[in-house]
Amino acid sequence: MKACDEALPGLIDVYDRDNLNTFVSLYFDGRDEHFIAHREKVIQCLLTPDELKNFVKTMETIQAYLKKNKPGNYAIFASDKNNFFKALSFPVTVKNSLSVDVSPYIHQIAELADEWQAYTLVLLNSNHAKIFSFSCGELSTQDALSADIMNKHKKGGMSQARFQRLRKGSIHAFLTEVVEALQKIAQENIILAGPGETKKQFRGMLPIQLQKGVIAEVDVSIDDTCGLVDETKEIIREKSKERHRQLLDIIKSEILKNGLAVYGVKETLAAVRNGQVEALLVEKDVKQKGWVCESCHLLGTGIVSQCPSCGKNISEVDIIEELVKLAERTGAIVGFSQDELLQKIGPVVGLLRFK
Numbered sequence: 001m002k003a004c005d006e007a008l009p010g011l012i013d014v015y016d017r018d019n020l021n022t023f024v025s026l027y028f029d030g031r032d033e034h035f036i037a038h039r040e041k042v043i044q045c046l047l048t049p050d051e052l053k054n055f056v057k058t059m060e061t062i063q064a065y066l067k068k069n070k071p072g073n074y075a076i077f078a079s080d081k082n083n084f085f086k087a088l089s090f091p092v093t094v095k096n097s098l099s100v101d102v103s104p105y106i107h108q109i110a111e112l113a114d115e116w117q118a119y120t121l122v123l124l125n126s127n128h129a130k131i132f133s134f135s136c137g138e139l140s141t142q143d144a145l146s147a148d149i150m151n152k153h154k155k156g157g158m159s160q161a162r163f164q165r166l167r168k169g170s171i172h173a174f175l176t177e178v179v180e181a182l183q184k185i186a187q188e189n190i191i192l193a194g195p196g197e198t199k200k201q202f203r204g205m206l207p208i209q210l211q212k213g214v215i216a217e218v219d220v221s222i223d224d225t226c227g228l229v230d231e232t233k234e235i236i237r238e239k240s241k242e243r244h245r246q247l248l249d250i251i252k253s254e255i256l257k258n259g260l261a262v263y264g265v266k267e268t269l270a271a272v273r274n275g276q277v278e279a280l281l282v283e284k285d286v287k288q289k290g291w292v293c294e295s296c297h298l299l300g301t302g303i304v305s306q307c308p309s310c311g312k313n314i315s316e317v318d319i320i321e322e323l324v325k326l327a328e329r330t331g332a333i334v335g336f337s338q339d340e341l342l343q344k345i346g347p348v349v350g351l352l353r354f355k
Helices: 035-044 049-068 107-115 160-183 198-205 208-213 225-256 265-273 319-329 340-345
Strands: 023-028 073-079 084-090 097-101 119-124 128-135 138-146 190-194 214-219 261-263 277-283 289-293 299-301 314-318 333-337 348-352
Touching (some): 107 225, 107 319, 119 198, 160 208, 190 225, 225 340, 225 348, 265 319, 277 340
Parallel strands (some): 119 190
Antiparallel strands (some): 073 084, 119 128, 128 138, 289 299
């Protein structure tokens, strides 16, 4: 499965060049067997003949994929007309949604990417180490290392002092090997876990940049992988909330001094479109009606009968979805929050690069 943030670039610039509603976006948890059929029936009543023909063929392809694969949490984006199909599976629950538009609906993937920040977990003691990558709710083993370290000193032979020096040297050599393996895998969002003091020794051996990338240390048995996964998930959730709170505090400060911040949908849309936004914070689960010009692709809020710029036809869109796509295209950081302050001044706020 691709990481959520890796999947986004392949979706944000995809659209139907004839401005037809041909892209089907399905988020499905595999449990409500009536959900897809109900949404299909409603959507079919609302499409033009050309759109309907594409929709039926596209849904046949999607249904074939779902039957072929075991039940799970899926995000599927497809268009028969545009010869496009992308399916992603998640170990975390998605919210059921079936929509048809001129482009894929990415809002939920962007939320998942924000909530489940990728991180690296190093589980180690003095002679065993496993390095895991955690992305979009899924844990995978990247490397496993071990060393034959002397643990007990037998009477006779070498002195106790020499034995301890050799043992320390063997542990240091082993941990150096783990450091080198970690350097090839991660630079940030690193969690160190294991029993005793070995993880502290290991942290001290890391290059400065990797030391800065360590976000937590967890005391746990080397064999308790299951319990550790739940604990590290909670750490990531809290780090995500903390990151959002810090960003919101900065934006609040900038708003109070009329500085590098923007709030409100219309104002934030203009700033994102101009490439001014460094970080965008969006209220979770929010939608808002807007429009896009079918000719010049101008975006706007509210309700209009035609494009105010070129006078051509417009189509209704979720303006929050379009904001997220624009922000992703311009390289802005995108986060989602349920903070009460954001609900009061939002539903979107942005930290500006420049005015």
